[in-house]
Each structure stands twice: as structure tokens, then as C-alpha cells.
Amino acid sequence: MIHEAKLMAERAASKDEAGPVTIDNFSRRGILGGMGALVLALSLSDKAKADEGQTEEQKAKKFGADGMPNGWRDDPKIFVAIAKDGTVTVTNHRSEMGTGVRTSIAFTVADELEADWSKVKVVQAWGDEKRFGNQDTDGSRSLRHFFQHFRHVGAAAKLMLVQAAAKQWGVPEAEVKAENHVLTHAKSGRTLGYGDVAEAAAALPVPARESVSLKKPEAFRYIGKGQVGLIDNHDITTGKAIYALDVKLDGMLYAVVARPAVYGGKVKSFDDTEAKKVPGVVKIVKIEGGEIPSEFMPLGGIAVVAKNTWAAMKGREALKITWDDGPNAGYDTDAFRKELEAAARKPGKVVRTSGDVDAAMKTAKTKVEAEYFVPHLVQAPMENPAAVARVKDGACEAWACTQGPQAAHDRLVKRLGLPADKVRVNVTLLGGGFGRKSKPDYVVEAALCSQAVDGAPVKLVWTREDDIQHSYYHTISVERIEAGLDDKGMPVAWLHRSVAPTIGSIFAPDPKHELPFELGMGLVNNPFNLKNIRLENPEAAAHTRIGWFRSVSNIPHAFAIQSFVAELAHAAGRDPKDYLLDLIGPARKIDPTEIGDVWNYGEDPKRYPVDTGRLRGVIEAVAKGAGWGRKLEKGRGLGIAGHYSFITYTAVAAEVEVDAKGQVKVHAVDIAVDCGPQVNPERIRSQMEGAVVMGMGLALTSKITFKNGRTEQSNYDTYEITRIDAAPKVVRVHLVPSGNFDGPLGGVGEPGVPPVAPAIANAVFAATGRRVRELPLRDQLSS
Numbered sequence: 001m002i003h004e005a006k007l008m009a010e011r012a013a014s015k016d017e018a019g020p021v022t023i024d025n026f027s028r029r030g031i032l033g034g035m036g037a038l039v040l041a042l043s044l045s046d047k048a049k050a051d052e053g054q055t056e057e058q059k060a061k062k063f064g065a066d067g068m069p070n071g072w073r074d075d076p077k078i079f080v081a082i083a084k085d086g087t088v089t090v091t092n093h094r095s096e097m098g099t100g101v102r103t104s105i106a107f108t109v110a111d112e113l114e115a116d117w118s119k120v121k122v123v124q125a126w127g128d129e130k131r132f133g134n135q136d137t138d139g140s141r142s143l144r145h146f147f148q149h150f151r152h153v154g155a156a157a158k159l160m161l162v163q164a165a166a167k168q169w170g171v172p173e174a175e176v177k178a179e180n181h182v183l184t185h186a187k188s189g190r191t192l193g194y195g196d197v198a199e200a201a202a203a204l205p206v207p208a209r210e211s212v213s214l215k216k217p218e219a220f221r222y223i224g225k226g227q228v229g230l231i232d233n234h235d236i237t238t239g240k241a242i243y244a245l246d247v248k249l250d251g252m253l254y255a256v257v258a259r260p261a262v263y264g265g266k267v268k269s270f271d272d273t274e275a276k277k278v279p280g281v282v283k284i285v286k287i288e289g290g291e292i293p294s295e296f297m298p299l300g301g302i303a304v305v306a307k308n309t310w311a312a313m314k315g316r317e318a319l320k321i322t323w324d325d326g327p328n329a330g331y332d333t334d335a336f337r338k339e340l341e342a343a344a345r346k347p348g349k350v351v352r353t354s355g356d357v358d359a360a361m362k363t364a365k366t367k368v369e370a371e372y373f374v375p376h377l378v379q380a381p382m383e384n385p386a387a388v389a390r391v392k393d394g395a396c397e398a399w400a401c402t403q404g405p406q407a408a409h410d411r412l413v414k415r416l417g418l419p420a421d422k423v424r425v426n427v428t429l430l431g432g433g434f435g436r437k438s439k440p441d442y443v444v445e446a447a448l449c450s451q452a453v454d455g456a457p458v459k460l461v462w463t464r465e466d467d468i469q470h471s472y473y474h475t476i477s478v479e480r481i482e483a484g485l486d487d488k489g490m491p492v493a494w495l496h497r498s499v500a501p502t503i504g505s506i507f508a509p510d511p512k513h514e515l516p517f518e519l520g521m522g523l524v525n526n527p528f529n530l531k532n533i534r535l536e537n538p539e540a541a542a543h544t545r546i547g548w549f550r551s552v553s554n555i556p557h558a559f560a561i562q563s564f565v566a567e568l569a570h571a572a573g574r575d576p577k578d579y580l581l582d583l584i585g586p587a588r589k590i591d592p593t594e595i596g597d598v599w600n601y602g603e604d605p606k607r608y609p610v611d612t613g614r615l616r617g618v619i620e621a622v623a624k625g626a627g628w629g630r631k632l633e634k635g636r637g638l639g640i641a642g643h644y645s646f647i648t649y650t651a652v653a654a655e656v657e658v659d660a661k662g663q664v665k666v667h668a669v670d671i672a673v674d675c676g677p678q679v680n681p682e683r684i685r686s687q688m689e690g691a692v693v694m695g696m697g698l699a700l701t702s703k704i705t706f707k708n709g710r711t712e713q714s715n716y717d718t719y720e721i722t723r724i725d726a727a728p729k730v731v732r733v734h735l736v737p738s739g740n741f742d743g744p745l746g747g748v749g750e751p752g753v754p755p756v757a758p759a760i761a762n763a764v765f766a767a768t769g770r771r772v773r774e775l776p777l778r779d780q781l782s783s
Contacts, residue, residue, distance in 0.1 A: 063604040065145035068136065070129035070406070074149035076157045078131060080109060086181060086195035088115045093125040093132035094142045095403045096232075097381075097430035097437070098690070099749050100683035101142045103231045105150055107222035108143075108679065112154030112215055115194070116181035117222060122231050127405025127425035137403045138438050138548060139601070140646040140747025143679050147745055155212045164201035165192050180221075217741045224741065226681030236429070244386035244401035244428045249457040252388065253282055254309045255449040256461055258316050259301040259470050262709035263544045264326035266290035270302055274318040280311030284319075285452040287445060290326065293506050294545060296411050296439045299470060303449050309461055331543035331709040333476060337373060340499045340540060344371060344480035348497055348538030349513055352524045352596035355532030360493035364484025368571050372481075372560035373774040376704035377474035377549055378467075378713075380721060383431025385462040389446035392455030395422040400443045401430040408440035415444050416451065434694075435548030439472050468719050469711040472547020473704055475500040479560030489572020490582065494533045498523050500556065505542035512539040514553065520599040521645060522557030522754065525592055527610050529585025535596070544706065550694060551753040554645040559775065562641035562758035567771060576762060577623050577640050584642075587613025601647050607744050608647050614674045614738060615642055618651035621672035621734045626653035635659065636667075637766025641758035646747030649674040649736075652692070652759040658767045662781035664700055666760060668730035675746035676739040685733045688752045692731050695756025697722040700778045 065072040073079075081089040090106040106122045109115075125132045134145070158178050165183040166173035169190060177184050183192045222228050235241040260266060272284040282305045289300020304315035361367065387400035389412075396416055402408050405425045412423045430437055446460035462470075477500035484493035502518060504511045514523075514537050524535055549555070562580075569579035589609040592600040600608060619642040622628075626638060635657050642651035653670040671688045678684055701720035705712045713719040739745075757775060764781070765771050772780045 063602060063607070065134065065149070067602050068134035068145065070134050072146060072149050073131070073133040074152045076153045079150070079153050080113070080157050082157075082194050082198045084195045084198060086119050086193050088113065088120045088194070090120060090122050091125050091132075092122050093135050094146070095135070095137035095405070095427055095430055095433070095437075096124070097137070097403070097433040099142070099687065100230055100680060101137070103228060104143055104680045104683060105146065106231055107228050108147060108150045109154040109157075111220055111222045112151045113158045114178045114180060114221075115154075117228065119181055120231070124427050126427060127402075127409045129406040135405050136407065136438070137433075138435060140648070140749040140751065141602075144647065144745045144747055147679055151214050152209065152212060155214050156207055159207050159212055160201040160204050161194055161197055163204055164197040168192070168197060168200060223679055224677070224681065228680070228682070232429075242428050243383055243431055244388065244399060245383065245459075245461070247388045247399045247428065247459065249388060249390065252457045252459055253305050253307060253453060254312050254459050254461065255303050255305045255446070256309070256312045256316050256463065256466070257287060257298075257301045257303045257445055258319055258321060259299045259466070260290060260323055260325070261469070261711075262323075262325040262331070263294070263299070263328045264290055264292045265329075265709075266300060266324045266326060267302060268322040268324045270322065271320040272302070274320070275304060275315040278306070278311055278315040278318055280307040281315040282306055283453055284315075285449055287448055292327070293508055295506055296407060296441055296444075297415065298441045298445050298448070303445065305449050305453055305458060309459075313463070325709055328543045329709045331706045333376065333705045336476065336543065337478065340476070340478035341371060343538040343540060344478045344497045344499045346538065348499070348536035350534060351519050351537050352533065352535040354530075357493045357495055357532045357534040360532040361482070361484040361495070364492050365487050366485045366571070367482065368485065368568055369480070369482040370564055370567055370773055372479040372556070372563060374477045374479075374556040374559060375775060376476045376544070376706070377698060377702055378471045378704050378719060379432075379434035379436035379549055380468060380716070380719060381430075381432025381434055381436060384464060384467045385437060385442040386460065387443040387446040388457055388459045389443065389450045390455060390457040391416060391447050391451040394418065396447055397424045397426070398443050398447060399426045399428055400440065400446075401428050401433075401437055402440055402443060403430065403433045403435070403438040404440060407438065408443040411440055411444050412447055416447060434550040435552070436467075436471060438548055464716070465714045468704075468713055468715065472506070472545045474549035474555070475502070475546050475553070477556035479556055481560060481564045483564070483568060485568065485572065489568070489574060491530060491568065492532060494528070494530050495536070496523065496526070496561070497536045497538055498557065499538045499540045500553070501540045501542035501546050503546050503548065503552075505546055510542050512541060513537050517599045518553040520592075520597040520601070521553040522561065522643060523553070524596040525600075525610060525644070526561065526595070527590060527612050527615060527644065528583045543709070551645060551750040554643065554750075554754040555698065555757070558641065558643040558645075558754035559757045559761070562643065562755060563761050563773065566639070566758075566762040566765065570765075575629070577619065577628055580640065580642065581616055581619060584612050584616055587611075587616060601747075603647055603744070610644060611649070614649045614736075615644055617736050617738075618642055618649045618672040618674050618734075621736050622651045622653040622670040625670035625672070625732050625734050626655065626668070628653065635767055637763045637768070639759045639762025639764070639766055641755040641762060643751070643754040645751045645754055647744070648676070648746030648748065648751040650751045650755055652695075652755040654756070654759040654763045656760060656763040656767055658764055658781065662778075664760070664764060664777060664781065666696060666726070666728045668732070669728050669756070669759075670732045670734065671752060672734035672736055673748070673752065674736040674738050675748050675751070677741045677743060677745055678735060678737065679745065681735055684735060684748050687748050688733045689731050691752025692756055693722045693727055695753045696726070696728075696760065698753070698775060699757035699760040700726075701776050703776055703779075
């Protein structure tokens with residue numbers, strides 16, 4: 001979503017030598033050197049053929065991977081290599097942060113290639129979208145965008161191997177079969193291994209795209225089976241895997257940065273006398289920054305470069321810095337919340353309207369209104385931001401845990417003033433990302449430190465406190481919803497005002513309104529069967545860096561809407577699940593553009609309509625899984641919520657217990673997901689389980705607050721994520737099947753989060769009769 005936010009914000013403002021390191025970031029030559037390997041190519045000109053027959057308007061409007069910067073590639077010359085010993089090497093161009101994308105992409109290629117999984121390995125691509133296609137790993141779109149392309153990669157490779165074997169044997173290629181890494185001529189019984197014909201296949205012309213046949217799903221060996229473990233699981237669990245903090249280069253120095261506590265702050269003066277006395281400190285470096293909007297560039301401050309991280313940290317402690325706090329010195333989230341609430345109680349920019357809400361409100365039998373509040377949140381991945389950089393001899397090479405290697409490359413080019421071909425960003429494993437590592441400010445910091453010490457490699461480390469206090473925060477939000485009800489308790493009018501600072505504020509002078517992609521995250525694409533609806537977006541300024549967070553604006557929108565639905569059900573004396581289904585209405589497919597969603601997650605609205613039947617399906621699945629309607633003991637309650645996000649349908653049913661002190665225990669969670677074709681069910685389950693745990697943190701414990709422009713939280717003791725003892729003992733994941741493998745895929749990494757908090761809030765109400773409209777819930781229940 002990086003390019004979408006930046007472009008939309010710019011438009012709104014007018015009114016992008018490794019030493020002992022053992023990272024698999026090899027060049028193609030390095031992979032193939034001395035192996036006599038097969039390298040296959042599928043012509044990109046075939047992509048143009050796919051555009052034939054389209055209108056000019058259709059050609060101009062690109063969706064999915066076509067609509068992303070630098071699009072896609074399905075060139076096996078880039079992504080597949082086969083050695084003489086038969087080893088198949090698949091190059092993965094997406095960042096791996098626990099989603100299993102390395103495994104899923106590799107086995108997709110391997111399945112169509114008919115490769116033996118035990119002979120497949122994966123290497124990581126460096127940042128180069130001209131070569132690899134889009135590499136921005138966010139928005140839950142890695143498989144959504146590249147699954148079919150990687151099927152073609154594998155299928156084209158297999159066809160060329162078959163052709164090479166047929167030529168060697170002097171038989172028709174139709175008589176040659178490729179299966180499990182072996183080429184067989186059935187009539188003669190002859191066989192060849194893939195490595196035996198690698199060089200011969202490389203000399204053949206690349207088959208035209210339309211001549212490449214894909215497997216029928218019933219023939220899949222790996223796709224959709226859920227039986228393939230993570231390809232790098234052994235290295236991860238035994239400590240051999242390389243994360244950014246594991247990178248070591250000869251002569252490497254270490255750095256930390258003292259950054260302004262307030263967004264937009266700058267160094268007025270500093271005294272580094274005592275810092276230089278700390279044993280091991282090598283150099284003190286001033287980093288320019290503090291500009292608003294900051295985009296992905298550093299905040300600025302004073303860096304301490306030393307012979308080890310501890311020395312750098314002690315040197316930072318010894319610095320004496322006088323700061324100019326800048327324009328956000330007075331930022332106070334308690335006071336700002338009141339500003340947001342005041343804005344939510346007045347008319348705002350209309351972003352969707354249908355019917356006559358005002359007239360329907362006047363004739364309604366009853367009226368229900370509520371305001372919901374979601375605080376700032378921080379991604380807080382277990383692995384803090386870190387990068388190693390070496391700037392020497394007019395070139396820069398970096399190693400980083402980044403979700404956006406091309407973004408990192410481009411910002412290094414801009415800040416260092418180097419030619420694009422003299423900058424390279426190598427991608428390590430990520431110990432979590434959640435959107436924070438899409439922003440490469442820390443990579444630029446590392447490069448600036450290296451430049452300042454005459455090209456010595458520098459490892460730039462953020463501490464936990466650095467990460468929590470200087471992040472790109474999830475927006476703060478007030479959601480006000482009003483509904484007029486008829487004599488049956490169903491809405492005849494619906495008014496929703498969403499007030500939140502926008503991510504666009506880091507790209508352009510504060511746009512003050514949420515951008516189309518934020519509005520399209522559960523607000524304007526509300527699928528309820530309502531005749532009279534008006535959605536408004538009042539202004540809200542930004543006073544800190546706002547950034548991506550797992551599921552982004554779906555979090556406040558889902559929390560408010562799904563909580564409000566339960567409130568309406570209570571007002572009507574109805575069962576919450578039945579009421580929610582009635583509000584969704586009968587199964588139907590809605591063109592997103594007809595309800596004001598011009599974004600639709602970047603996908604073709606004809607190919608990806610909002611399907612209320614699928615939303616109903618996941619709600620019914622969790623209700624069944626949780627035993628909805630069963631009698632619970634005193635102090636326990638069941639809550640339910642459903643949501644559509646990232647082209648996927650999810651629902652959650654939570655069973656909670658609230659004790660006399662207001663402490664909430666989540667005993668069990670059912671989560672259902674309909675993401676279309678299920679490429680890797682094992683990873684889908686894992687992502688849903690992780691979403692439940694993360695969603696629980698947002699619901700019960702996590703929040704970021706500001707006083708005097710400064711973040712009040714600093715570590716996991718004050719910014720609490722869900723801990724092991726609080727996690728539910730039971731999480732049941734229900735995979736709802738829909739679509740076939742030729743049909744469109746939905747996202748998986750993010751959609752599980754939004755319905756968790758409202759389901760828990762609704763369960764708390766069922767258990768206690770107390771409605772909490774503010775996150776985190778614990779603060780309200782224990783007060």
C-alpha cells in the first residue's frame with residue numbers, strides 16, 4: 001500500500017562484500033556457476049498478448065499485480081535454476097516474516113514443475129523490482145498477486161524439460177512424462193533426471209505462454225494440501241537463519257541514534273564530550289532530519305558509532321542534547337481525543353450516501369447512537385528494526401529486515417546521491433513486520449553512519465524503546481454511528497462518521513481526510529442491506545508519524561460497526577448473530593464502485609465483488625463452531641463479529657469470562673476464513689491463530705498515548721501485547737472453502753485481526769451487561 005498512500009496524498013496535497021554472512025542472496029551467476037544448470041526464460045512479450053481484446057479504458061486501468069509499481073514477472077530465467085545434480089533453486093522475491101511466503105511460492109513452482117520437494121531450495125531476491133517485479137510485501141497480496149504467475153513459471157520449466165528429453169530420445173514429446181523429478185518414456189521405459197537434461201533444455205526456445213498447460217487441481221502434489229512445513233523451519237528453530245541482527249561483516253561497527261522525542265523535533269545543540277570518553281565509541285554523527293512530512297526518511301538526531309552495541313548505547317546515554325521540539329510539542333492524546341469527538345458530532349465530508357438519512361431518522365420509532373474510540377497502536381515486532389550498510393567507493397550495499405526492499409533502495413539513492421545501479425539492498429528474514437518494516441528509515445540511518453566512518457560497515461540497531469517511542473503509529477480514531485430503527489428494531493437510517501488522521505500525512509502536508517484506501521477498509525464498503533445510509537469523514541490532523549499496521553483502518557471500522565450491531569440487537573431484543581445476518585441481508589454480489597469504494601484493495605471490482613453470501617458463511621461457521629446459543633455459567637459470555645477485508649471474509653466468536661475485578665479471560669476463540677482458493681492451508685491456520693493473539697492484545701491491553709508530544713510507553717511492560725498465560729487455550733480455525741484454483745485469491749496475513757476486538761467486546765457485554773466502547777477494554781473494566 002506504499003505507492004497507493006503516497007500517490008493519493010500527493011494528489012490531495014495539490015488542492016519511493018558480505019564477508020562471513022551466509023544469507024542466500026546470490027546472483028544468478030553465483031547460483032549456476034560451475035553447475036551446468038538449466039535457466040529458463042518466459043518472454044515478457046507474452047504479457048502484451050494478454051491485453052489483446054481489451055478496450056482502451058480497460059488497458060489504462062490496471063488491477064492486482066498489473067496495478068502495482070513494476071508489475072510482475074514470470075520469467076524462470078529469473079526465478080528457477082536446475083543444477084546438474086537435479087537441485088531446483090527457486091528465487092523468492094517477497095519478504096519472509098512468518099507468513100510462509102518462501103515456502104508457498106517455492107512449492108507452487110515445484111508442483112507445476114513436478115519437482116521432488118526434497119530437492120528444492122529457496123534463495124532470497126535482493127531489492128530490484130525491474131528484475132523481479134513488485135516486492136512491496138504488505139497488503140496481504142503475495143500469493144493473491146503471484147500465485148498464477150508462479151504456476152506458469154513451473155509449468156513452462158517442466159515443458160522445456162519434457163521437450164529436451166523427447167529430443168534426446170528421438171520421440172514425440174507427448175510420449176514423455178514428467179513426474180516427481182523424473183522424465184519417463186513409457187514405451188521404452190527409459191528415464192532421465194531433471195539435471196540430466198538441464199543444459200539441453202536451456203538451449204531450447206521458450207514456449208509461448210498460451211502453449212503452457214497448468215495442472216488440474218486434482219493432480220496437485222503440494223498446492224492446497226497443507227502438508228508442507230516451512231522450508232526454512234529447521235534453520236529458524238536451530239538458530240541458523242539469518243535475520244538483520246545476525247549479519248556480520250569484517251571490520252563492522254555498531255550504531256544507535258538519539259532521536260527527537262517529538263515528531264518534527266530537531267537538534268538545537270549538543271555536547272558529545274562525555275560520550276567520546278566512553279570506551280569503544282568511534283564517532284559521533286549528526287543525522288539531519290525532522291522535516292514534516294517525513295515520508296520514509298530518518299527523524300534526525302545524533303548517532304553514536306562504536307565498536308559494539310553496548311558502547312554505542314552507553315555513549316548515547318552520555319550525550320547532552322538540547323532539542324527544539326517543533327510544532328507537535330503540545331500533542332496530548334487525551335486532549336486530541338476530545339477534538340476528534342467534537343468533529344464526530346458535526347457534519348463532515350460525505351464519502352457515501354444513499355436514500356434520505358435525515359428524513360428516515362425523523363420517522364424512525366427509536367434512535368440509537370454510540371461513539372467508539374481506538375487509541376494509537378504500535379507494531380512492536382519481536383525483532384526490532386535493524387540494518388547493516390556499507391557505503392564505499394561510490395556504492396552502497398545494505399542488509400536489512402525490510403518489507404519494501406525497493407523502497408529502501410530508492411531512499412538510499414535519494415539520500416546518498418548515488419546512481420541507482422550502485423545501490424543494493426539484500427533482504428534478510430524478518431522477525432515480524434506488521435507494516436513497520438515497510439518504512440526504511442532505519443536502513444538510511446545505517447548508510448549515513450557508514451558514510452561518516454569512511455565506508456566501514458555499520459550495524460544500526462533500534463532498541464525496544466526506540467521502536468516503541470519513534471515508530472509509525474496506527475492512527476487514533478473516533479467512530480460515531482447513529483441509527484434510526486423501525487418497530488421491528490431494524491435500521492431505517494444509518495449515519496457513520498469516521499474521524500482519524502491519515503497515513504497520507506507522512507507523504508504530503510497533512511491532507512486531514514482519510515484517503516480512499518483507508519475509507520475502503522470497512523467504511524464505504526459496508527455491505528449491510530440499508531436503504532438510507534450516509535458515511536462521513538470529518539477532518540483530523542496528524543501530530544505523529546502515521547503508518548501501516550496489520551489490517552490498518554479495518555481495525556477501528558470493524559470494532560465500531562460490529563459492536564454497534566450488537567448494541568442494536570440488544571435494543572431490539574434480538575439474538576446478536578441472527579440480527580447481524582439479517583442486517584447483512586440475503587446473499588448477493590455488490591460492485592464495490594456502486595457503494596463508493598473506488599479502491600477495492602487494488603483489485604478488479606468485476607472479479608472481486610463484495611459477496612454477502614460468503615460473509616454470511618463465515619459468521620455461520622463460527623457460530624456453529626462455538627456452539628452459539630448454548631447456556632453459559634455466570635460471568636461468561638459469547639460474542640460474535642464478522643468483517644470483509646483484503647478481499648477475504650472472516651468472522652470470530654469469542655468466549656470470555658469476566659471476574660469480579662473486571663479481569664477478562666478469553667477461554668476460546670473460533671475464527672472462520674473464506675479467502676477463496678486455499679494454496680497453503682497450514683499457513684492460513686497459522687495466520688489466523690496469530691491474528692487472534694494479536695487481536696486480543698488490541699482488544700484488552702495495547703495502547704499508545706502522548707503527553708507533551710512524547711510517547712508515554714517505552715517497552716513491553718507499558719505497551720502490553722498478549723502474553724502466553726493470557727492466550728486462549730482453545731483456538732479453532734474454520735477454513736471455509738470457496739472458488740477453484742483458477743479463480744481469484746483473497747489475502748490471508750491481515751484479515752483475521754479486525755473481528756477479534758469487537759467479538760471480545762460483545763462477549764464482555766454478554767457476560768456482564770456492560771458495554772465498553774473504548775480500546776483497550778481492560779482499562780474500562782478495571783476502573
